Amino acid sequence: MSLASSSVPELSGQQRRCHIVLMLYALSPAVRLEKISQINGVDLPTTRQDVAAVAGEIQRFHHLDLLLDETGTCRLSGSSLNQRLCFFHWLRRALRISPDFTTQHAAAALHQGLSPFHQAGEEETNQLLHTLIEQAEVRLRRQVTARDRHFLCLFIKYCLTCHHQLCHPGFTSPQLGWLRQKSECEAAGYLADALTHHFRLPPCDAERDFLILLFTLLKTHQYGNSEAPEDRQLQEEVHRLIVRFQQIAGMSFSSREGLAGQLFTHLGAAIERCRFGIGIDHTLLEEVTRMYPRLMRTTLEALEEFEAVYNLRLSPEEAGLITICFGAWLMQGNALQEKQVLLLTNGNPALETAVEQHIREATLLPLSVKYQPLSHFLHHGPPQGVTLVITPYPADEPAITLPMLHVELPLGKAQRMQIRALLESP
Structure with missing residues (x-):
């Protein structure tokens, strides 16, 4: 995966971050910052910011660490299963927001990863994988979109390389029990057998189980549209x-x-x-x-x-x-609109915040709570659209048609019910 920096158009932050992940999976398990900067066409400080953003996201979503050592080299650390699930997410994202880079540069690198055990050309291999995916689709008993077939062709190449390197995903007993009762088992079993045969790899239960999960994650859950x-x-x-x-x-x-x-x-x-x-x-x-x-x-x-x-x-x-x-x-x-509540203030923010939380606790429905100084309210009245006025401070009630409640914390049951009735009425 190489690209002269002079030919790189200006990329968005999302595109640059997708490219970083693709490089770590398709190019090499260890990539230098200078290489990332060159491919993305940005300076080193920007690349460091992008790497930090990717590190935060993959840790939060996939429990992986993106390590950057003193030589400026990046590498991923984490379980094989989490690494595959992370690549599943980022490769799909990359195909959406940076399709040219993914299809041209990342695809070539993923195919190159097969070279130690598969000598066929890229076009021939792609045709074989598309054929196997279509045959698995028949057993899946649901349609796979053209976009997902393209994704599977790329992603399966990565899985095959992992298989060859004996980097298999590990599942817990509950996870295996869950996967092996799935309706995707037949399609996954066919595809696992076909891949081991055509790519001359030893059979592996973990790879078969991962294909069940792969087909499951690609599923679009449509209510009332499945007999599974x-x-x-x-x-x-x-x-x-x-x-x-x-x-x-x-x-x-x-x-x-x-x-x-x-x-x-x-x-x-x-x-x-x-x-x-x-x-x-x-x-x-x-x-x-x-x-x-x-x-x-x-x-x-x-x-x-x-x-x-x-x-x-x-x-x-x-x-x-x-x-x-x-x-x-x-x-x-229930044809209800978000209720506008006016909370009067008078220099006690802690009390006013507590009152707001008590008001929100009184109803299930979303509220818009606006604050207004008590003195301003007494002189000018409430703004338009307000449903209920709440004050934790004693005040003479002005001539308004709105309900106005003086509350003291903690709210009593009767007042909570009164507030809920006012807020949940049509």
């Missing part, structure tokens, strides 16, 4: 989850099918992520926990039975996304 036993079970468990949420929340969804479809798509992938330690973006988690504490707790309680059925614990990040899903469908299903 695991999909029918997931549909049933999603409906039980919705019923459980409604029981705990004391609220109902006017239309459950749309919610069920969205939860099915998310949870189908989330189950695999949690079983195999794959992380997701966590940037919204803190905000969801702070702004929707009761909705989050209700979701976690509703998920307990679901988690028991699948013998797993969803990560806080996964639960946060499910919380957002429930909140959005509560609003949509």
Whole structure:
């Protein structure tokens, strides 16, 4: 994989970071910063920043370390399974945001990795892999997109090189039990046998098991569009989850099918992520926990039975996304708008923040809480769109048609119920 720096067009940060990962997997397990800078067409300080960004992401999502030694050489450290799952994610991303570089330069390097045990040319090898993938697709009983076939052709070359080097993925007993009851087993078994035959590699159960996982991760979970036993079970468990949420929340969804479809798509992938330690973006988690504490707790309680059925614990990040899903469908299903709450301030930020949290604890629904100084409110009144005025400070009630509540912490049960009734009314 070589590219003169003068011919490199200006790349985005995402493209440069994808190239770094492709180099570590396709070019060499150890790559110098100077080489990365040359290929990406940027200076060394920028390359160091890019390497640090990649290191943070692969550690958070895939539990891998990107090591940079005193000579300026980068290398990956971590389990074989996590390395493959990391490459799965980044190669798919690279094909989306930097397809020319991936198809031309990374593809050539991945094919070169086969040379110690496979002498056929790149075009002939690609044709063979496409044929084997199409034959496996028949046994998979679902369509594989052209984009995924192209991805598989590249990714399988990497797996074959690992196989030849005896770098096999390791699975726990629960993971193996989960994989070997999958509907993808037949297709994976066929493809594993065909690959060992055509590339003259010894059979390996771990490689067969990884192909089951590979086909599973490529699956798009579509509600009501599969007769696979695991999909029918997931549909049933999603409906039980919705019923459980409604029981705990004391609220109902006017239309459950749309919610069920969205939860099915998310949870189908989330189950695999949690079983195999794959992380997701966590940037919204803190905000969801702070702004929707009761909705989050209700979701976690509703998920307990679901988690028991699948013998797993969803990560806080996964639960946060499910919380957002429930909140959005509560609003949509009940034709409710986000309520605007005005919280009056008077120089005690700690008290005002505590009052806001108590107000958010009173309802499942999303709120927009605005702050306004008490003196300004008394002179000018509330801004437009406000549903409820809350003050922790004694004040004469102005001539307004809005509900205005004076609260003292901790809120009593009657006042919590009063606030919830005001906020959850249509």
